[in-house]
Ligand SMILES: [Fe+2]
């Protein structure tokens with residue numbers, strides 16, 4: 001599977017989970033917590049494979065082809081991951097029955113949606129300009145393997 005297809009599939013998975021959490025009733029704290037744990041795991045693994053495999057490869061390409069816009073996009077993506085991560089940490093430390101829990105989830109959802117949009121409308125296009133099909137395929141294989149390892153290492 002090529003890198004872009006793999007990452008987009010992850011995005012759809014997370015969007016689906018975010019929608020499910022939004023559809024829960026006000027008092028469904030246990031389900032909300034359980035869904036959050038799934039979202040947390042998906043986002044953590046997804047961010048990790050982007051940060052350790054996809055972004056560095058793209059940054060390297062951008063550098064060698066002197067594409068400053070692409071390099072800037074990658075640097076922004078890392079910063080956006082930082083914001084998502086800090087929201088995940090806040091949610092990990094908050095009781096699902098706390099009055100701020102839903103507000104935190106909503107902010108997480110907004111951050112994720114914004115970031116996914118940027119990736120799919122900017123970053124992935126840059127990647128497709130800078131890399132050929134074989135390179136994208138190779139990165140996809142690498143990320144699929146890393147993902148499997150991470151998923152088996154992260155407690156359910
Ligand atoms: Fe992504």
Ligand SMILES: [Fe+2]
Nearest residue numbers: 050077115119
């Ligand atoms: Fe990302």
